[in-house]
Amino acid sequence: MAVVDASRPPNPSRPALSDHLRRLESESIEIIREVAAGFDNPVMLYSIGKDSGVMLHLAVKAFYPSKPPFPLLHVDTTWKFQDMIRHRDTIAEQYGVKLLVHTNEEGLARGINPIASGSSLHTQVMKTEGLKQALDKYGFDAAFGGARRDEEKSRAKERIFSFRSAGHVWDPRNQRPELWRLYNTRVNKGETIRVFPLSNWTELDIWEYTRAEGIAVVPLYFAAPRPVVERDGMLIMRDDERMPLLPGEVEETRWVRFRSLGCYPLSAAVESRATSLDDIIGEMRASRTSERQGRLIDVDESASMEKKKREGYF
Amino acid sequence: MDGALIEETQAQTEAPAAAQKGLLRFLTCGSVDDGKSTLIGRLLYDSKLILDDHLAALERDSARHGTTGEELDLALLVDGLEAERQQGITIDVAYRFFTTDKRAFIVADTPGHEQYTRNMATGASNADLAVILIDARKGVLTQTRRHSYICSLLGVRHLVLAVNKIDLADYDQAVFDQIVADYRAFAETLGFASITPVPMSARHGDNVTTRSAHTPWYAGPTLLEHLESIDVESDAAARPFRFPVQWVNRPNLDFRGFSGTIASGTVRPGDRIVVAASGRQSAVTRIVTYDGDLAEARAGQAVTLTLADEVDIARGDLLAPPTDRPEVADQFAAHLIWMGDEPLLPGRPYLMRIGTRYVPVRVTTLKHKVDVDTLDHLAARTLSLNEIGLCNLSTASPVAFDSYADNRETGAFILIDRYTNATVGAGMIAFGLRRAANIHRQAMLVSRADHERMAGHKPATLWFTGLSGSGKSTIANLVERKLHERGVRTFLLDGDNVRHGLNRDLGFSDADRVENVRRVGEVARLFVEAGVVVLCSFISPFRAERRMVRELFAEGEFFEVFVDTTLEDCIARDPKGLYGKALDGKIANFTGVSSPYEPPEHAELILATPALSPDQAADAVIDELERRGRI
Incomplete structure (x- = not known):
């Protein structure tokens, strides 16, 4: 267990959380503690996004004055925005938690990338396979993910403790009933649990909590003039030279921000002037589209999330 | 309802009013085709919480799988998994979130299919209120009774009787009144604190979020008005203090705290506590959180307590006031809902999870099983999937508990199969058995x-x-x-x-x-x-x-x-x-x-x-x- 700051002073300058956020916070802390107490070797998946940021913050709160008794794991596809990687390294250091980074080297060697291979193969190999490799490599028996039930239809049916049989298989028909808050943390060797402490949070809750708690987020969530190209009706940011322009495409600078962050050529930006958390929350309340709308990997067909999950995607 | 919604009103206001109102967790239940999913879809749709890209997907899906012809099939908004969408049935519990300017809601959409009682019980275990759907053309069915009984058994106190498809019964008041009378006669013994009947059409929106012009004879609230206004605030904070120790927080030799979520009651520094199972006592010295020590903490809060004395406490222990202790026994009677594919075998050891504790347990006697359609007690040697019985159980060592009627948090347990680790049962403790309370182990002189x-x-x-x-x-x-x-x-x-x-x-x-x-x-x-x-x-x-x-x-x-x-x-x-x-x-x-x-x-x-x-x-x-x- 890491060093402790047992004398951390309260922060009276921060406004009190609303009852609603306080309740969500307590529920998530209970779930996170349950995993630390009930499993031998848990890990927290850290995707660098706003949800991961809240989840990590909750973990730090859950164990205070101890440090979270598990490492963070980032599955790096090598196609994350540069801002994201910078943020990741700063945060790990700031919170004093151990960060593991795993890349599917085999996929990299095969030359898998989102531009030439297409979004679905890239996601399958670099994210899903990469994740399974890392879980096997370290022998983790439980992995936290920041998914929320309000994100997508098949997520709405997901358990908080989601059972995966050996080989990381998610069978929606073979999930354990989850009654009260009596989570079943028992697994046999080779079986694992994915745990979603933010299940009952909404996107708006995440932003309001981020603001209330002063949690740092990747600057890409805030609007700024950025180089983008318009492709299939979506605004794609060119984060580096690896993304070639198609005939007729022009790179232009527009005020954009991201609602959801994934691999950079697969995450579309939205036009926005929201440069602060207050702006983002105001924009969200007026919004008429879901955050995953900008995720190119979801649009193939509406059941695509369920398919990816069966394959082991988070 | 117009203008009552978060994105219309709160976008202009600074503080999110909804965040200050009590959350309402409710579940919907009814028979197949009663229109549960349609009702939830209607609530989301009328609450303008269906976002444009979801609506576009709905239009695509309605054409492919829908059962409503040219209209949007609102049920498709909530029938999440591919397999069940193709079969046209909901097979699992789905949780939906919506917020009006009065309240935040979490809806558990639970299946009406007969064999999926366990999912309904799952949804009910965390619900404050249940919306029971009845098809106006069919009236009170066997499954209506079953679902009402399960809600009652799991401690859901408030019911809405949604008499749906009233349009197909010509908006006839006599039909509605008859169904309500039938239902009240049946539910009399189930002990609900309130039953609110509403005539509605989820498909057309009558009395869901807006008052229907077709039911001038109905003077009560719309479903949403009722959900927004009902007071379900439980008295969790008023009940005796219960704190299941979840994790021992031991960062170094100078700090030893006990982390957990307060199950009921309140606690302040200086309060005396007892470790229920061992009888050891101490006093709370600090309520530690990341945001500083608290002067008081209450039910639902996740905190870390430090104590005045070095008391032997581990995960699984239950802390309580010495003056108001839980029962401690190794034998008790409980209602059991069987959820395993393999039937319950009396005598076989299972693992019980109660609070934060796992303990081996056996069902010693199956007193009777309950016919959930008639509520009759039947003799039985075993319980199969979805059956409910009253059992005596015996744990390998004494556990601390309250009766479920007194405390949902400390009176509930799950049973786990010791080989597959599947959750095979859900239990609600009725009472401890006197046998355990009065038979104490005799200390032996020859060791x-x-x-x-x-x-x-x-x-x-x-x-x-x-x-x-x-x-x-x-x-x-x-x-x-x-x-x-x-x-x-x-x-x-x-x-x-x-x-x-x-x-x-x-x-x-x-x-x-x-x-x-x-x-x-x-x-x-x-x-x-x-x-x-x-x-x-x-x-x-x-x-x-x-x-x-x-x-x-x-x-x-x-x-x-x-x-x-x-x-x-x-x-x-x-x-x-x-x-x-x-x-x-x-x-x-x-x-x-x-x-x-x-x-x-x-x-x-x-x-x-x-x-x-x-x-x-x-x-x-x-x-x-x-x-x-x-x-």
Whole structure:
């Protein structure tokens, strides 16, 4: 267990959380503690996004004055925005938690990338396979993910403790009933649990909590003039030279921000002037589209999330 | 309803008003095709919480899977999984979130399909209110009764009776009144605090979020108005303090805290507490959180407590006020909802999770099962998937609890299968059994150590398991003779012999086999306490029961000896002529032939015959006892 700051002073300058956020916070802390107490070797998946940021913050709160008794794991596809990687390294250091980074080297060697291979193969190999490799490599028996039930239809049916049989298989028909808050943390060797402490949070809750708690987020969530190209009706940011322009495409600078962050050529930006958390929350309340709308990997067909999950995607 | 919604009003206001209102968790239940999913879709749609890209997907899907022709099929908004969408039924619990300017809601959409009672119970376990859907054309159905009973059993206090598809009954008040009267007559005994009937059409939106012009005779609230205004604030904070210790927070030698979520009541520094199971007392010194120490914490808050004294406390303990303690017992009566594919076997050990504690448990008596359609009590020997019964349970060690009626948090438990780890049951404790409260263990003047000293060796149980005719008794007899010759005190319990006396009342059904092994295990334990090496020769075909016996003993006292003879060899040998009869169908439930044998996974010793002669096998057992320091 890491060093402790047992004398951390309260922060009276921060406004009190609303009852609603306080309740969500307590529920998530209970779930996170349950995993630390009930499993031998848990890990927290850290995707660098706003949800991961809240989840990590909750973990730090859950164990205070101890440090979270598990490492963070980032599955790096090598196609994350540069801002994201910078943020990741700063945060790990700031919170004093151990960060593991795993890349599917085999996929990299095969030359898998989102531009030439297409979004679905890239996601399958670099994210899903990469994740399974890392879980096997370290022998983790439980992995936290920041998914929320309000994100997508098949997520709405997901358990908080989601059972995966050996080989990381998610069978929606073979999930354990989850009654009260009596989570079943028992697994046999080779079986694992994915745990979603933010299940009952909404996107708006995440932003309001981020603001209330002063949690740092990747600057890409805030609007700024950025180089983008318009492709299939979506605004794609060119984060580096690896993304070639198609005939007729022009790179232009527009005020954009991201609602959801994934691999950079697969995450579309939205036009926005929201440069602060207050702006983002105001924009969200007026919004008429879901955050995953900008995720190119979801649009193939509406059941695509369920398919990816069966394959082991988070 | 117009203008009542978050994105319309709150986008202009600074503080999110909804965030300050109490959350309402409710579930919807009803029979297949009563329109549950449509109702939730309607709530989301009318609340303008369906976002543009979801609406576009809905339009695509309505054309492909929809059942409403040209109209949007709102049910498709919530029927999440691909498989069930194609079958047109909801097969699992889905959670939906919506917020109006008055309140935040979490809706559990639970299936109406008969075989999925367990999902409904799951949804009900965390709900404050239930919306029971009734098809106006069909009235109160068997499943309406079933779902109402489950809600009542799980402690849901408030009901909305949604008489749906009223449009298809010509908006007829007489139809509505009759259904309400029927339902009230049925639900009288179920103890709901409120029942609010609403005539509605989820498909067309009548009385869901807006008042219907078609039901001028109805003066009550719309569904949403009712949901927004009902007071379900539980009295969790007013009940006695209960704190299940979840995790011991020990960052260094100077800090020792107990982390957990307050199940009920409130706590302040200075409050006296007792560890329910051990009776040890102390006082709370600090309520520690990341945001600073608190002067008070109440039900639902996740905190870390420090205490004035060094008290032995671990995960699973329950802290309570010394003046208002929970019951502590190892035997109690509880309602049990069976959720496993394999039926409940009384006598078989399961794992119980209650609060933050896991403890081995057996159902000792199944008093009756409940016919959920008539609420009649029926005699039963087992519970199958989706059946509900009242049982007596016995835990391996005493646990702290309140009755479920007094406290949903400390009176609920789940049962877990010890091999698959599946959640197979959900229980609600009715009351502790006086037997446990009044029978205390007698302290002995001659201790176990005294017995061992006199014997000059350590006791042990050698548990020989294997198929009938595998050679268990032969080997066990040889081992006993060799031990006897060395001056070791022994006793042999043989399966056939025991069935002539102690267990003469038991047959060969699965339930009786379990009880047979349990009794023998207890007898062996008495001998071990007397310092004896006990040899038990029993087919004992089920892993679960062998594990139950193993857990009666301390580490190192129990030796599972697997006499590993193939079925073919046993049949060829057939010393008692039993295989011949069994293969002819003259003996029912014969292990290896018509009843399974589950070989051990972690036996201390495996004796492979006929590779080993009986004498060599016996020597191997003696060697193992020596190697482990028992003799």
